[in-house]
Every structure is written in structure tokens, then in C-alpha cells.
Amino acid sequence: MRDIYRNATANIANNFFVFRLAWSMHPQRVIADFVIQAGRQFSNVFFAVYFMKYLIESISNQRDFQQILYFIIMTLAMLLALSLLDNWYMHRFRPLSDIRLYEKLYLLLFRKAASVELKCFEDHEFYNKYTKAIQEADQRISAVLDNLSRIIFSSLAAISIFTVMYSIDPWVLLFAFLPIIGNFYFGKKLNGLQFHQNEESIPYRRKMDYVNRVIYLSNYAKEIRLSRIFSVLRDTYKEGYEGVVSVIHKYRVRAGVISFFKLFLTFTLIFQGVLLYGAYLAMVKQSIPISSFIVLGTAMVSGAWALIRLSDSIVEVNKNGIYIENLKGFLSYDSEIEENAASDRPCTPPLQHIAFRQLHFTYDGAKTASLQDITLEVHKNEKIALVGHNGAGKSTLIKLMMRLYDPTKGEIVLNGRNIKAFDLASYRSLFGTVFQDFKIFSMTIAENVLMREVENDADRQLVIESLKKSKVYDKVAALPNGIDTILTKEFDDEGVVLSGGEYQKIAIARMFARPAEILILDEPTSALDPIAEYEIFESMLEACKDKAVVIISHRMSSAMLADRIYYMEDGMIREAGSHQELMQSKGKYAELFLKQAEKYVDQEELSEAVKPYEVQQT
Numbered sequence: 001m002r003d004i005y006r007n008a009t010a011n012i013a014n015n016f017f018v019f020r021l022a023w024s025m026h027p028q029r030v031i032a033d034f035v036i037q038a039g040r041q042f043s044n045v046f047f048a049v050y051f052m053k054y055l056i057e058s059i060s061n062q063r064d065f066q067q068i069l070y071f072i073i074m075t076l077a078m079l080l081a082l083s084l085l086d087n088w089y090m091h092r093f094r095p096l097s098d099i100r101l102y103e104k105l106y107l108l109l110f111r112k113a114a115s116v117e118l119k120c121f122e123d124h125e126f127y128n129k130y131t132k133a134i135q136e137a138d139q140r141i142s143a144v145l146d147n148l149s150r151i152i153f154s155s156l157a158a159i160s161i162f163t164v165m166y167s168i169d170p171w172v173l174l175f176a177f178l179p180i181i182g183n184f185y186f187g188k189k190l191n192g193l194q195f196h197q198n199e200e201s202i203p204y205r206r207k208m209d210y211v212n213r214v215i216y217l218s219n220y221a222k223e224i225r226l227s228r229i230f231s232v233l234r235d236t237y238k239e240g241y242e243g244v245v246s247v248i249h250k251y252r253v254r255a256g257v258i259s260f261f262k263l264f265l266t267f268t269l270i271f272q273g274v275l276l277y278g279a280y281l282a283m284v285k286q287s288i289p290i291s292s293f294i295v296l297g298t299a300m301v302s303g304a305w306a307l308i309r310l311s312d313s314i315v316e317v318n319k320n321g322i323y324i325e326n327l328k329g330f331l332s333y334d335s336e337i338e339e340n341a342a343s344d345r346p347c348t349p350p351l352q353h354i355a356f357r358q359l360h361f362t363y364d365g366a367k368t369a370s371l372q373d374i375t376l377e378v379h380k381n382e383k384i385a386l387v388g389h390n391g392a393g394k395s396t397l398i399k400l401m402m403r404l405y406d407p408t409k410g411e412i413v414l415n416g417r418n419i420k421a422f423d424l425a426s427y428r429s430l431f432g433t434v435f436q437d438f439k440i441f442s443m444t445i446a447e448n449v450l451m452r453e454v455e456n457d458a459d460r461q462l463v464i465e466s467l468k469k470s471k472v473y474d475k476v477a478a479l480p481n482g483i484d485t486i487l488t489k490e491f492d493d494e495g496v497v498l499s500g501g502e503y504q505k506i507a508i509a510r511m512f513a514r515p516a517e518i519l520i521l522d523e524p525t526s527a528l529d530p531i532a533e534y535e536i537f538e539s540m541l542e543a544c545k546d547k548a549v550v551i552i553s554h555r556m557s558s559a560m561l562a563d564r565i566y567y568m569e570d571g572m573i574r575e576a577g578s579h580q581e582l583m584q585s586k587g588k589y590a591e592l593f594l595k596q597a598e599k600y601v602d603q604e605e606l607s608e609a610v611k612p613y614e615v616q617q618t
């Protein structure tokens, strides 16, 4: 019982949470909803009770016909005004205000999604909550507004109507209230059932959504056409579909039985019961006049509907409350890493050094640590390379450096202070980073380079300079719209599709466009031929003489350009030193380097890159 009470209170609170949200985003919409609902309920009550009562009494008391006509005309005028207002609300105001409300709501959700830590997107439960919040948000906000206004005005309507009915015969109220309790009970049960059905089908729906998304996205199109992965996707979709069907089957019989009782109690008992009792009073017992019987009939229809709406709305409060829990949970999630925190503790560049101290890191849910006992330093102006086989922990180290995750043990310090002490946005502004899984957006090349809007000529110049440094400006300049060319054909037929390597160069240009203190290239050069990669790294080292640079590359010819190289294996730093030091120590780095050098020489590729090493060896 206490649980039911606690749930009901939580659900009511959730409804008010959404109400306040809607009010803060679009108060006019809230007011309009309430005014329209008041008008609707007023006309119901007026017609059902007062209009009929007045007419019947006028006929029995033989009132002046002109007076009756005047009353009817005034009533019609009032109804016309109300229905015009309703029409304007439904067809003009509401569709537009829906869009405005949803736009604000989704911006809020998108902002939140963009600000939670990266690990949230790897957390199943959080991701479920997020998708549910996004899917449900717009429907729920409208439903809550409609519902709350309905509760208030249906209650007022029901009270007015039942007062009139009570004055005719107090017992008639029993016919109305008893079935309502049943209706309320079964309605609540039905909603609970629907909620469970929905929850259980979510994992299956996510499978279906995934296939929908993958089939539709252009960057999967090639693989789907050139392989037999389609059959696996089809099976995944089928699995999802069959899962949803099995959930529907599981609840089908129970839902049918509950719906039957809900309908039977509402319609049969409410409508027929009072009419029968009224007829008994008027004809058998003769305790009420026939005019009262007529008023009882019309009042009963309207009063019962008002009550049904009220009980449905109360059940709906619960239903909305349960769904809103996801939305509220998502919006009120407190990030451990405050992504959008205010800049009250700004970082103070210029950077002197950034250091990892005995740092350990394990991803949530992972059994083994991805980084163990990492100690390294990057100084101002220093060029660092991280090398090692796949899965060694190189990218993870970069993610921790950028504070996309916090270490499990140990610390990262910037100029001697733990990076947690700095405002996150200003700390991250120290970095210009290009990841191996960078994304190109369906926007102009200039926006893709700046990663924001182009504001002035200085911005345009910056884009051009950055594209020159990443060795792709000649290609861009040859396009009809130059740096204003839209990338991809997602929205624009004139959009261009570039090669993988050209996209990588655009992504690298982002790094040059940022006024960063530390530049990080997490292997964004895999689609470049070895010479192009070597040239870009050289150009970067030239352009970034006064900056710290961290390079992750599987190509040793690029790594050897760094002042210091860290060789990583199994999440640990196994070797560290300059290229020459590491070659002389003849460890794993030297082994890897020589293997690659042999390969390049055999293939007569990258002879330019190997030359410097050959010179040093002789």
C-alpha cells in the first residue's frame, strides 16, 4: 500500500515536472490549453444541464416565446464563438506551438546528450533511458498538458452536473460513481500492462531500429552491397520483430480481459443504469416530473463523460508519470565529469607540461585494465609518439588526457595541478585532436574544418591556411564552391563526396584551425598513402614548432619524427626514449621498426621515410 502511495506521489510529481518544463519553454501554449479546455467543458455543462433545464422549464411555465428565442440565439452565438476559438486553436495555434515546444524540448535533450560523459553511451541502461526519453518526450509533454487541464475542468464540470442531479435525486449519483471506481481500477491495470509490454519490447525494438538505421546510413551502403551481411541484418531484424510479437502475445489475453471489463463497466452500467433508475422514479414511483427525467438523462450523459474523462485522466497521470521517469532521469543525470560546467576555474595556458602519474584505467564493465601504471610527461614544444600493436591502450590514453574519462587510479596533472581542478571546457580548449574514427558532417567544408559557424573573413582565411597545411587545399580550391562546398550528398545534390584520404585531410585541418596548445593525432592517417602521411606529419611538425604534439601511428616512419617515443603493450609503457635510443636498445620498438622498414624497402614504398633512419644507422 505504501508503495502504491509512493508511486502515485512520484508520478504526480513527474507530471508537474513536465508541466513546469512546458511552462518555462512555452507559457502561451500552457495558457491556451487551459482556456480551450475550460471552454469545452463549459459548453458541455451548459448544454447538458442549464440549456435543457431552461427550455423545459420555459415550456412548462409558458414563458414568452421571444424571450426563449433570444436565449437560444445568445446560446448559439456563444457556441459559435467557442467553436471558432477551438478551431483556431486546433488548426492554427496548436500545430505551430507543438513544433515550437518540441524544438525547445529536443534542443534541451540534445544539449544534455552532448554533455553527458562518453561512458554513458557505452552503458546499456543509460542508453535505453536516453532512447526512451527521446522517443517519448514530445508525446508526453503534450499529453501532460492536455491531461492536467482536463483533470481540472472535467472535475469542475462533473461537480456542476452532479450537483444538479443530486438535487433531483441523491441516489442517482451511486450509478455514476460506482462504475467509475471500476473504470479507474481497470484503466490503471491496463496502463500498467501496456507499460510492461513496452518495456519488455524495447530491447527487440532497438534491434529493429539498429537495422533500420544501418540500412539507411550511406556509410554502410558499400559493405551491405558487397557482402552477405544483409542476411545477418535481416535475421537481426526478424529476431527483433519476433521478440516484439512474442511480447504482444504474452500480454494479449490479459489486456483483452481487462479492456472488456473497463468498457462494460463504463458504458453499460453508467449510461443504462441511470436511465433505468430515472424511468423508475418518473413512471413507477412518480417522485420526479418528466422534465426532471429528461434533464437527468442529458445530465447523466455529460456527467458520466466528464467522470470518465476524469478517471481516464487520473490513470493517465500515472501512465505519463511512469514514462516521464525516463525523461526526468535523463535530464537530471549528474555527470561525474561536468561537460558543460561554467568557467569559474579557467585553465591558464600557456602549457608548461602535462603528466600522467601512476595512472590505471579500466572501462566500466571490463574485466581487465586498459591502462596500467602509466607514467609519462609531455612538455611544451615536445613531440611525442605513441606506438604499439592494436589494443595496446594508445587511444584510451588520449581519451583520458582529454578527460573523456577519469582514471580509475592515479592522476593527470597540468602544470602541476590535477586536471580535475580545471574547468572542463577551458581545459579541453588546450587540445586540437583528430581521432581515428573522426566524423565528417553534412555541412560545408569550412564548417567541417572550424567545427562551428564561419563568422568572418578571418575565419575563412583560417580555413584556407589549415587546408593548405593538411595538403588538401588544391583539391578544395578546384571545387566550384571552394570551402563553401557541402560535404556528402545527404541534403544537397551539389554536395561532394571525397575520397577516404581527402576526408582524413579535412579532419586533420580541424586540428590546425584550433588555437590549441597540444595537438593530438590519433591515427587519422590510415587512409593516406605512406608518403602523404609522412608529408602531413612533417608539415605539422613545421607548423607546430612551439606546440606540444602527440602522434599515434602504426607507421614507424612517422613515429620516428617525434622527440620521444613510447612503446605500449597490454596497457603498459614497455619502452620509452628517442628513436635512436630505442633502436640502440634493440627492444620491441626496434624489432617493429625494422620489420616495417624491410617491408617498405621491399615494396619500394616510402623510401623517403626510411632514408633518415638509414643515414642514422650508418
Ligand SMILES: Nc1ncnc2c1ncn2[C@@H]1O[C@H](COP(=O)(O)OP(=O)(O)OP(=O)(O)O)[C@@H](O)[C@H]1O
Pocket: 122, 363, 364, 366, 370, 388, 389, 390, 391, 392, 393, 394, 395, 396, 397
Ligand atoms: N569503450 C570501451 N569499452 C570497453 N573496452 C574498451 C573500450 N575502448 C577500448 N577498450 C579496450 O581497451 C583496450 C585498449 O584499447 P585502445 O583503443 O586504447 O587501443 P589502441 O592501442 O588505441 O588500439 P588500436 O591501435 O587498435 O587503435 C582494448 O583491449 C579495447 O578492447
